[in-house]
Amino acid sequence: MRNLLNFLIKYNYWLLFLALEALSFILLFHYNQYQESYFFNSANAVTGKIYEVSGGIASYFHLKSVNKDLLDRNMELETKIQNLEKTLKAHQVDSLELLSIERLPQGSYMLYKANVINNSLNLTDNYITIDKGWAAGIRPDMGVVDANGVVGIVYETTRNYATVISLLNSRSNISCKIVGSNYFGTLRWDHSDSQHAYLEDLPRHAQFNLGDTVVTSGYSSVFPAGIMVGTVDDMGDSNNGLSYLLKIKLATDFGRISDVRVIARKGYQQQKALEQKSIITNE
Amino acid sequence: MNDWLNKIGWAIGLVLLQVLILNNIHIGEFATPFLYIYFVLKLSSDTPRNQQMLWAFGIGLTIDIFDNTVGINAAAFVLMAFVRPTLLRLFTPRDTYDSFIPGKKVMGSASFLRYLVACVFIHHTALLTIESFSFISFGMLGLRIVLSTALTTLCIVAIEWFRK
Missing domain, CATH: 1.20.5 (Single alpha-helices involved in coiled-coils or other helix-helix interfaces)
Incomplete structure (x- = not known):
């Protein structure tokens, strides 16, 4: 003893x-x-504040490139408007066409502006912290985009901050389709590098070319259809040979995202509750 | 008392340096320097082992909270603090004093470097292995461990040699 x-x-x-x-x-x-343990993540008050200060300083370093992106985007939008006006004039007799354009985006989606205050690229599961929380209307499962394309999905929120599961996260899966065809697949990330992800489960009879644009499918309640995700970089077969596995070059440059918008869809909670209910009844 | 304030200051400084600057460095998407382990590396050789591990746990957990990786840095850092006294005894020349702060002057450059690389390698192996838990690509993992170890060692050597 x-x-x-x-x-x-x-x-x-x-x-x-x-x-x-x-x-x-x-x-x-x-x-x-x-997910409840939010004391231990970067959205809590102390770490959030520190990241906000450092993010505020770091955002100045990106101003030049952000500016360039904005100008590009501006130009793109201006050409789009001109084209639309041209089409409108051509169709002035047909008032139905006008109605359908007006009805499209307004009403069903709300946008909130937010700044990225922390971001990582090299982990297996990368998260982004933004400086808006539930006080500003942000809720879990809302979509996050920047000027170039999809960024991720809101994961947890505190009063003034929120964490976002970026596309560069093994838990991220987003329903996408190739522009022009309506076949859709799931976008996943394999931890290899921050500029590429993989589109899985695309059926074998789908038709597409390298360089085609990939956008969100709109089938999930998170993102509206048609938001830019990336372009097809390389193609291959999935392990079981039943579907394609496409390498996607992501449109968003995760190394320097700073201004993002959070997309809230009106009524998405109702859709979610409905889907949840049908899953339960199936079981 | 003064000694404790000094240590806490160092700890806060190293944590902020790590989470605000170094965590954003990924050379070739592989190598990230983890400089915060410098704190335990420079504790005096007669510091009780328990005290070393508690420091390691506290600093590791703080880094984790900033990084959304709760437990990973803490586990790896505690492991390093646990084996450090053994490594220190192993690599110290016999005729050194009983109590000393590890450094190239006291231990000699070669022994200090051996001690440094061994500690860094153990920490990085534990850290990156736990971090990529679900991944099977050993080659990639090995590459990340070796490159990060080299980078961290280089940073610490630079600090050590410039501090006189």
């Missing part, structure tokens, strides 16, 4: 070592399972 006690006293650091390692792993697995 005394020997045992002496042994324990002499090697007490083993006990502390095992206890601390156990604690770390419990936290690791607990955090992966439950």
Whole structure:
């Protein structure tokens, strides 16, 4: 007995070592399972504040490129408007056409502006922290886009901050389709590099070319249809040979995102509740 | 007392340096320097092992909270703090003092470098292995470990050699 006690006293650091390692792993697995533990993530008040200050400073370094993006986007929109006006004039007799254009985006979607204050590229699961939280109307599962394309989906929100699951996350899967064909697949990321992702489950009889544009399908309640995701870079077969596996060059440059918009769809909670209900009844 | 304030200051400085600057560095998408382990590397050789591990746990967990990787840095850092005294004994020349702060002057450049690389390698192996838990690409993982170890070692050597 005394020997045992002496042994324990002499090697007490083993006990502390095992206890601390156990604690770390419990936290690791607990955090992966439950989303409630937001004390331990970068959306909590202290870390959020620090990231906000540093993000505010860092955003100045990107001003030049952001400006260039905005100008490009502006130009693109102006040409679009001109084209639309041209089409409108050509169809002035047909008032139905006009109605359908007007009805399209307004009403069903709301946009919120937010700034990225923290961002990572090299982890297995990358998250982005933005400086708007539920006080500004942000809720989990809303879509996030920037001027170039899709960025990710809101994961957790606190009062003034929110974390976003970026496309560069093993948990991210977004329903996408190739412009021109209506076949859709799921976009996933394989941890290899921050500029490419893979489109899975596209049926074998789908037709497309390298360089085709990939956009959101609109089948999920998160993103409206037709938001830019990227372009087809390379094609191959999936492991089981039943579908295509496409390498997609992402339109968003995750290395320098700073201004993003959060998309809220009116009534998406109703759609979600309905889908949840049908899953339960199926089981 | 003064010593504790000094240590806490160092800890906060290293954490901020890590989360605000170094975590954004990915050379070739592979190598990231993890400089915060410098704190435990420079603790005096007669610091109780338990105290070293508690420092490591505290700093590791703080980094984790900033990084949304709760538990990963803490686990790897505690492991490094746990094996450090053994490595230190292993690589120290016999005729050094009982209590010293590891450095190239006290230990000699070669022994210090060996001690440094061993500690960094253990920490990075644990960290990156836990981090990529679900991935099977060993080649990629090995490459990340080796390159990050080289980068962190280089940074610490630079600091160590410039601090005199």
